Amino acid sequence: MELKPEQLAAQLDAGPLRPAYLIAGPEPLRVLEAADAVRAAARRQGFAEREVFEAEGNQREPDWNALAASFRAPSLFASRRLIELRLPSGKPGKDGAEVIAEFCADPPQDATLLITAGEWSKQHGGKWSEAVARVGQVAIAWAVKPHELPDWIERRLRARGLRAGRDAVQRLADRVEGNLLAAAQEIDKLALLSDGGTLDVERMEALVADAARYDVFRVIDAAMNGQGAQVSRMLAGLRAEGEAVPGLLGMVVMELQRTAALARVAARGGNLASEFKAQRIWDSKQPMYRRALQRHEAARWETFVAEAGRVDRMAKGREAGDAWVALERLLLAVAEPRARRLLAVAH
Incomplete structure (x- = not known):
């Protein structure tokens, strides 16, 4: 069974x-x-x-x-x-x-x-x-469907000794957008910060992180997992909230460089498992990187790193172009090989 x-x-x-x-x-x-x-x-x-x-x-x-x-x-x-x-x-x-x-x-x-x-x-x-x-x-472990996510979150909250109103649970579900790892991290943090009372929407809002560094991790994960639609939606949300491209690029460049290093090891037939350990990539994250490596060869990851540098120059006014548009095209190309033509249009 x-x-x-x-x-x-x-x-x-x-x-x-x-x-x-x-x-x-x-x-x-x-x-x-x-x-x-x-x-x-x-x-x-x-x-x-x-x-x-x-x-x-x-x-x-x-x-x-x-x-x-x-x-x-x-x-x-x-x-x-x-x-x-x-x-x-x-x-x-x-x-x-x-x-x-x-x-x-x-x-x-x-x-x-x-x-x-x-x-x-x-x-x-x-x-x-x-x-x-x-x-x-x-x-x-089938993917948790959107309508199943609130129940999954509620069970995990109870397992951590937490109680939350249904609206508060839904607010957390809306925030993590199907990313169970992000939800688990938030729940672990709630267990440390909660005062033992039932969490309502306002308390949930106050305790759940709203930092750009956290959000950019979610955007990058969506790109690496091939979820182009989520990339566009989350970037639009960040832009509407007033985030700046330079504040996001640091993590984007770091992840692209990390994946490029993994791709070089794989291309020369090296020990990818050892490289994961050297890069301190958790076991739970390794399937995401492996899927991304299957979509693009090593040379293309180097191109992505170079393109991130071009986005940075746009964001700092050193090159003409809309940095938000260029960043979205870059991450869409990471998510979907067919979207690489967007990079060609950008040049």
Whole structure:
């Protein structure tokens, strides 16, 4: 049976870990938190070893032979092991599917397999995921729909010991615009700042951040996730609120430079996982960068960085043009490869 990630997390205290878990879906926060719940349960149950398998360097897939060998090998310290398999694409391929199915056919007594995937659809599943479901559990983190977001926020508020009126909950939902990570961060902050009373709209407005730095993170995330419509809407909101382009560009340039560095590593077949660690990019954010890297080659990211410099010159009056229009065209090009022609029009 397919579970929601939150249902899986709630069941983990009911008994020993099962041989296998598959947690997948397009909502990174829900995938990350469910996987963290499995890891925490493993620690409570005495799992002393943890191995991680994922694609590295110029490989498109993990080393399936190494994974199969790990399944067969006994624990070094006669302890239980949590073996993690990370599949950003959600597709193990023929060889990977066979390795996973063989594990599930005869799971070793000392190991639990945790598979996480950043993408999922009806077409992603197959005999391998059905094998996981037979011996373990499958949890799919579908994106929270707009009409579901207030209920999601209200449940998370209650879990943090907070109460809020329905209007206040809706105000927070309107602000985060479907970004669960942003909502979670705001709720954690509310837990620190709240005086214990029920939050009404006015109190919510007073406590929820309204800083441009926070807003520009949301704009950049929308661009990196390919959400062009949200980019345009949020930029229009920032402009209407009186924000200035130079105040936003610092974070835009930083993120473009970071992604360009990741693209250079990927282009030369380097270890992308190590670069994520070097750049201090959270696990929950890595699928976003991977999706963005798939849309554009390394040279194009360098072009985006250069274009950001041109926007900066416009904003400072050193080059003719509307800096807001140029910034929107740049971020739309990041979000959608077909929008690159907008950059050509700008020159």
